[in-house]
Every structure is written in C-alpha cells, then in structure tokens.
Amino acid sequence: MxxxxxxxxxxxxxxxxxxxxxxxxxxxxxxxxxxxxxxxxxxxxxxxxxxxxxxxxxxxxxxxxxxxxxxxxxxxxxxxxxxxxxxxxxxxxxxxxxxxxxxxxxxxxxxxxxxxxxxxxxxxxxxxxxxxxxxxxxxxxxxxxxxxxxxxxxxxxxxxxxxxxxxxxxxxxxxxxxxxxxxxxxxxxxxxxxxxxxxxxxxxxxxxxxxxxxxxxxxxxxxxxxxxxxxxxxxxxxxxxxxxxxxxxxxxxxxxxxxxxxxxxxxxxxxxxxxxxxxxxxxxxxxxxxxxxxxxxxxxxxxxxxxxxxxxxxxxxxxxxxxxxxxxxxxxxxxxxxxxxxxETHEEVQDNGTIHSEKLQGNIKIENVKFSYIKGEEILKGLNLEVKQGETIAIVGATGAGKSTIINLLNRFYEIDSGRILIDDININDYSLETLRKEIAMVLQDVFLFADSIYNNITLFDENIKKEEVYEAAKKIGIHDFLMSLPNGYDYDVKERGVMLSSGQRQLIAFLRAFISNPSILILDEATSSIDSYSEELIQNATKKLTEGRTSIIIAHRLATIVNADKIIVMDKGLIVEQGNHNELLKLENGFYKKLYEAQFEKPEVLS
Known part of the structure; x- marks a missing residue:
C-alpha cells in the first residue's frame, strides 16, 4: 500500500x-x-x-x-x-x-x-x-x-x-x-x-x-x-x-x-x-x-x-x-x-516585468555586467557597452571572449551575476519577457528549422502574419525568387532541422523570419560564417535591408562583413579591449583588431 x-x-x-x-x-x-x-x-x-x-x-x-x-x-x-x-x-x-x-x-x-x-x-x-x-x-x-x-x-x-x-x-x-x-x-x-x-x-x-x-x-x-x-x-x-x-x-x-x-x-x-x-x-x-x-x-x-x-x-x-x-x-x-x-524545479526566467511596449527605440546600455556559466569562472568581467538607436555595431574577438554571451543576456536566456542591462534607459528585468523578446530578433549561425513548410518556419505559426506580407518582405530583401524556385515554393517541406536546404538557404529563411517580425533590435550571431557563394550576395543584400533604420549587433569572425559597421567592439577574455570604426582600429599599432584583420587579409586596407 x-x-x-x-x-x-x-x-x-x-x-x-x-x-x-x-x-x-x-x-x-x-x-x-x-x-x-x-x-x-x-x-x-x-x-x-x-x-x-x-x-x-x-x-x-x-x-x-x-x-x-x-x-x-x-x-x-x-x-x-x-x-x-x-x-x-x-x-x-x-x-x-x-x-x-x-x-x-x-x-x-x-x-x-x-x-x-x-x-x-x-x-x-x-x-x-x-x-x-x-x-x-x-x-x-x-x-x-x-x-x-x-x-x-x-x-x-x-x-x-x-x-x-x-x-x-x-x-x-x-x-x-x-x-x-x-x-x-x-x-x-x-x-x-x-x-x-x-x-x-x-x-x-x-x-x-x-x-x-x-x-x-x-x-x-x-x-x-x-x-x-x-x-x-x-x-x-x-x-x-x-x-x-x-x-x-x-x-x-x-x-x-x-x-x-x-x-x-x-x-x-x-x-x-x-x-x-x-x-x-x-x-x-x-x-x-x-x-x-x-x-x-x-x-x-x-x-x-x-x-x-x-x-x-x-x-x-x-x-x-x-x-x-x-x-x-x-x-x-x-x-x-x-x-x-x-x-517542482524552479529554473524559470522570472517574468516580473510590468512594462509592455508596442515598440522600443533600441538604445542599449550594458553597465558593469559580470556573468559566469559556471560559478567562479567569469565569462564577462565588468562589461560596459553603449549602443545608440539605429546604430550598427560589430563585436569581434577570439572564441570564448564572451561575444555570444552578451546577446544571451540581452534576451534574458541567462540572468546576470551583477550589473545591469538597460534598453531605452529601462532595466530589461522591468520589461515583460513577451515585449523584450518580441522586439529583439536573432539570426544565428546554426539556423534551426522545424520539420514543416518554409512558410510556417518563417511565420512560426503566427496567424496574424498573412502570406501576402511574407511575399512582400521576401521581395524587399531579395529572396522571393529563390523561395519560389523551390518545389512547392513557400509550402516546401524542409524536413527535420531543414536538412533539405543548404546552410546558406537556411540562413536566408532565418533572415526573412527576423525581417517579418519587424524588431527594434536585430542581432546577427555569426550569421554569415557558413554561407555558400550562391547565397552570399543574397545574404549581404538581406543584411543591409535588415539593419536599415534599426539598432543592430553583428557578431562575426569574417571581418569583411563588418567593415562598414558604425562601431566595432573588440573583446578578449570577457572585456572590451578596443572599440572604434574599421579605419580607426586599423591605425592602432599592435592593435588586437589589426592583428585579426591581417590574419585574414594579406594587407590591411584603410577605407577612404
């Protein structure tokens, strides 16, 4: 009994x-x-x-x-x-x-x-x-x-x-x-x-x-x-x-x-x-x-x-x-x-925010933020960063420098150990999770697609998004013709994790998914690191359209994709070691960014 x-x-x-x-x-x-x-x-x-x-x-x-x-x-x-x-x-x-x-x-x-x-x-x-x-x-x-x-x-x-x-x-x-x-x-x-x-x-x-x-x-x-x-x-x-x-x-x-x-x-x-x-x-x-x-x-x-x-x-x-x-x-x-x-496990992200906003301006401030995935092993060591509305910044650095950690914290996938993150001068903890994540769109290096149609992977079953809106958005970023060329067009079943598409094609769908959500803040996390030559031009055009008029954070190893960023943040071991535009950073003797750039290109090129 x-x-x-x-x-x-x-x-x-x-x-x-x-x-x-x-x-x-x-x-x-x-x-x-x-x-x-x-x-x-x-x-x-x-x-x-x-x-x-x-x-x-x-x-x-x-x-x-x-x-x-x-x-x-x-x-x-x-x-x-x-x-x-x-x-x-x-x-x-x-x-x-x-x-x-x-x-x-x-x-x-x-x-x-x-x-x-x-x-x-x-x-x-x-x-x-x-x-x-x-x-x-x-x-x-x-x-x-x-x-x-x-x-x-x-x-x-x-x-x-x-x-x-x-x-x-x-x-x-x-x-x-x-x-x-x-x-x-x-x-x-x-x-x-x-x-x-x-x-x-x-x-x-x-x-x-x-x-x-x-x-x-x-x-x-x-x-x-x-x-x-x-x-x-x-x-x-x-x-x-x-x-x-x-x-x-x-x-x-x-x-x-x-x-x-x-x-x-x-x-x-x-x-x-x-x-x-x-x-x-x-x-x-x-x-x-x-x-x-x-x-x-x-x-x-x-x-x-x-x-x-x-x-x-x-x-x-x-x-x-x-x-x-x-x-x-x-x-x-x-x-x-x-x-x-x-x-009975209490690992929920605390959604105690009371601020519900239809649209954010996109001003971001990160103030003395410390964070560790494992207690005692800090990834971010008192990070300070400011991104202004409509500004495009790029974050570069060696693997493990803490680049992706920043965007994980911005979306509240993890809670910071100390410090604070502000959007429009309001602590992100004060926003409802729905508002926060609705206004931040991400395109990741490893795009996850569900075993469903391209259309459903773009809208993620949001009934408020009509097919006509999807078509129009696809035309704006220049990938409508590519999608229509696939068998059954937007109704093409990509199978589990999108195995029927190349990595570049999956990236294009992820770009359209982000664009259709009309976010205030856009994050591209290594989104152009694994594209094929066929998709590269389409993705570059899509990137320009997506970043236009909105706050954008681009994390990239391929420095050629970020030379036009308003500001480039160079990170090392959880701290910002350099920041400035492409030309300014190349002028720094023995600079971290300069070494990274020279490692990818034979001669540094200063843009006029």
Whole structure:
C-alpha cells in the first residue's frame, strides 16, 4: 500500500478533480461490475441444487431472496423449463458483465488520458519557461522520456492501475459476502489460506518498486544515447565511430536488459506461487466440503462446492491481478516522481516585468555586467557597452571572449551575476519577457528549422502574419525568387532541422523570419560564417535591408562583413579591449583588431 501513500500519487490525484463526472461514472461501473460478476456462481449454485441434484438441502437467505425474486417466471414442478430460464439468466448476466467491463475500462482509460493531457501541457509550458542554463545541464533524451513515455506510464495509473485495483477489491468484498452467506464453514477454510497470498503479494510489490526504478533509469539512459547519436550521425560516420558507438550501445542496452530481467524474475516467481496457493485452497474446499456432505451437513451441497470453485477463482484472481496492477502503479508512480521533479524545479526566467511596449527605440546600455556559466569562472568581467538607436555595431574577438554571451543576456536566456542591462534607459528585468523578446530578433549561425513548410518556419505559426506580407518582405530583401524556385515554393517541406536546404538557404529563411517580425533590435550571431557563394550576395543584400533604420549587433569572425559597421567592439577574455570604426582600429599599432584583420587579409586596407 506504500504506492497509495506516495506523494506523487497524491499529486496526480489532484489533477483528477476537474473530471468528477468521469470519476463518478467509473465508480458506478466498478460497483455494478462487482455485483454482476458475483451473481453467476449464485445462479449456478441454485440451478444445480434446486433442479439437478434435488437434494432437499437447506437454502440460505440469499438463495431464498433470489428464488422469491424469480418466482414470477419459475414454475413449480417444471424443472426442465426452470433450468432453461436460469441458463438464459446466466447468459444475460454474462452479457451485462461484458458491457460493464467495457464501459469501466473505456471511461477509466479516457479519464487517464484527460489527466495526462493536462499534466503534459503543464510540463511542456514549464520547460518552455526555463533558463537556457537548465538545458545546458540536462540531456535532451531524458527530457523527451519525461514528456512522452513517462506520461503514458502516468496515464496507466488510471487506465490499468488504480481503478482496476479498486474494482478488484470491490469484487473480492462482494464475493466474500456471498460466500459467507452461502456457506460460512467453507468460507473460513478459504480465509485461512488467504493471508499467504497477501504476504506474497506484499513482498512482490516491494521488490517490484526497486526493479521499476532501475528500469526507468535505464530507459532514460537509452533514450538519451540514441537521441544524441541519431542527431550526430554525420559525425559518427565521418570519424568511423560506428563500431565504437555500437559497443557503447551494447553496454547501455545490456544494463537495460538486466533491469527488465529482474522485473521478469519477480513475476516468474510470484505468479506460480499464487497459482499453487489457489490450487491448494480449491483442493481443501473440495475435501472438507465433501466431508461435510458425507457427514450429513444439511447446509453444504454439491452446488455450493461447484459455485465455490468459481468464487475462489474470482477471489484469488483479483489478488493476482492486483499484484500485476500494482506493477503498473509502481511504474506510473516512478514516472510521476520524475515528472514532478521537473515541475517542482524552479529554473524559470522570472517574468516580473510590468512594462509592455508596442515598440522600443533600441538604445542599449550594458553597465558593469559580470556573468559566469559556471560559478567562479567569469565569462564577462565588468562589461560596459553603449549602443545608440539605429546604430550598427560589430563585436569581434577570439572564441570564448564572451561575444555570444552578451546577446544571451540581452534576451534574458541567462540572468546576470551583477550589473545591469538597460534598453531605452529601462532595466530589461522591468520589461515583460513577451515585449523584450518580441522586439529583439536573432539570426544565428546554426539556423534551426522545424520539420514543416518554409512558410510556417518563417511565420512560426503566427496567424496574424498573412502570406501576402511574407511575399512582400521576401521581395524587399531579395529572396522571393529563390523561395519560389523551390518545389512547392513557400509550402516546401524542409524536413527535420531543414536538412533539405543548404546552410546558406537556411540562413536566408532565418533572415526573412527576423525581417517579418519587424524588431527594434536585430542581432546577427555569426550569421554569415557558413554561407555558400550562391547565397552570399543574397545574404549581404538581406543584411543591409535588415539593419536599415534599426539598432543592430553583428557578431562575426569574417571581418569583411563588418567593415562598414558604425562601431566595432573588440573583446578578449570577457572585456572590451578596443572599440572604434574599421579605419580607426586599423591605425592602432599592435592593435588586437589589426592583428585579426591581417590574419585574414594579406594587407590591411584603410577605407577612404
């Protein structure tokens, strides 16, 4: 019963409250099913004792009540007719049992899916609000497991676990009540053996909880490994790592296999033991029942022994099934533990800003900002920077200098350690996240496209953006003809991560995506570092159009793309070491920028 006391189980139940009508429906069908199931052996008992054996044995209260209830159909002395009626009644009861079972399973599964739908949406919304720091530390495969397979296991708590257990307990209680009324002596024999299977079930449940924890851990590890290798399959094949990765996969798969084998072992031990106990109980009932009849006990009959054969099965089978359902419950609770661990993780970007602005001017001030991804390892060391409205600045520097970190902080993907960032003289924390991110558009080096049409990748499913607006924007930045040249034009499916397009083509779509959002601030992060010659001219034209009249920050390794920037910021080890325009920086003797430029070009060129 430790499963039912689990805090995660109680939390899952909280999500069932809005679905009270379905809960009541499940309860009704569970009770109805338990009563109907217990009636068939009773009718068989009466049929045999009353119209077959004709033993004249004493009837009990429940048999008398049933016979009185059926008196308007049954005929005294016409045994053949009465047997037909009772057989037909058993058939009707069987049909009712099937109908009740259908509605019970259907509604309980429906309820489980409704609850999981709510939890899954809450989990996705919660993950979407997390800081980037969280995703830096958590494997994607693990999070996919939480959102997909773990959710299905939570649904099974209701569809195959909790309600099935409740139904089985109800059936056992009603069956025991019938057995006690029919023949309390034989029932006592059954009850003497019952504790054995209860003890076995309890031990089984404890072992299975440990086993399921191991299974879920190994499933998460397996998902993480496969997700990473499939995503990086090009690298695996490029460096001939197929055999090495296969060996690693075999090792993880072996652990997964062993975890499941432990699960199978416990099942293999428990269910035969349950069968043996059930068979011993049946044998004892037949033996002592026969002794009672031989010794002239008028309260024991052949019909009772036959009906008790069915009742024992109905009493012990639910116990076996309850053990099996507890397995499902254990798996569901373990999954719930993992899901609620994420839901109770507070890594959200704090959206306490109250300022909602339709349009920002684009003045940016970064004042003494310090930041570290890992505590104690500062990336930015007291950075100060000012960008005026409509100004285009470029940031250059060696890898790890902190260039991309600036734009991550500007978008509040990460929170700064100290200092402050202002836009239009207002702290970015005072803006709502929706306003802040709506007014900042980014074009990254590694463009991410969804497995969908080009049009949907441009608008990102914003219903307020019409196709005509997209066409017009594409014409303005000079890529409409290119997009129309693709199969199906704007409806061309780029597949997962845009694999059907070259890197340059993906960049063009990213430029249009940024342009259509009409941002106040534009950020190009290495957006021209991996383009092909065909796309270079288009991207250069698109860059000019995008930066026109708006504050723009360009991060680039290719210095030829930033020579016309209003101001160039040179960074090294988290600090600004030089700043000025292209010509000014080239005039600095032994300047950092000058060395970078000379490394890319044979002779420095001063623009007139």
């Amino acid at each position: 430790s499963v039912l006391k689990s805090s995660s189980f109680k939390k899952v139940l909280q999500y069932a409250k809005p679905f009270k009508s379905k809960l009541f429906s499940v309860a009704f069908w569970a009770i109805f099913l338990a009563i109907v199931a217990a009636l068939r052996p009773l009718v068989l008992n009466i049929t045999i004792d009353k119209y077959f054996v004709n033993s004249g044995k004493e009837t009990n209260v429940i048999q008398d009540y049933f016979l009185n209830l059926m008196s308007f159909i049954l005929e005294d002395g016409n045994n053949a007719y009465n047997i037909k009626i009772l057989v037909a009644l058993m058939l009707i009861i069987l049909i009712l049992e099937v109908v009740a079972q259908y509605f019970f399973v259907y509604v309980s599964s429906w309820l489980g899916q409704d609850i999981v739908k709510v939890i899954r949406e809450k989990l996705f919304s919660h993950l979407a609000s997390f800081k980037m720091r969280y995703f830096d530390n958590e494997p994607v495969g693990k999070l996919i497991t939480r959102c997909v397979s773990d959710m299905e296991n939570i649904a099974s708590i209701f569809s195959q676990g909790l309600f099935m257990i409740v139904s089985d307990f109800l059936k056992m209680i009603i069956v025991l009540a019938f057995m006690l009324i029919i023949n309390w002596k034989i029932t006592c024999i059954v009850l003497l053996i019952l504790p054995l299977i209860l003890i076995a079930t309890n031990i089984f449940n404890k072992k299975m909880k440990v086993a399921f924890n191991e299974v879920r851990n190994e499933v998460a590890n397996l998902n993480t490994f496969i997700q990473e290798r499939l995503t990086g399959m090009k690298i695996v094949q490029l460096f001939n790592r197929e055999k090495i990765e296969l060996e690693k996969f075999k090792e993880i798969n072996e652990k997964h296999n062993k975890a499941w084998l432990k699960n199978i072992l416990y099942n293999s031990i428990f269910f035969p033991i349950a069968d043996i106990i059930s068979s011993i109980t049946l044998g004892l009932v037949v033996y002592f029942g026969a002794l009672f009849i031989i010794n002239g006990d008028t309260q024991t009959s052949v019909g009772q022994l036959i009906s008790f054969n069915m009742y024992i099965s109905m009493l012990y089978n639910p116990l076996r099934q309850i053990a099996d359902k507890f397995n499902v419950m254990q798996m569901g609770i373990v999954a719930a533990d993992r899901v609620f661990e994420i839901l």
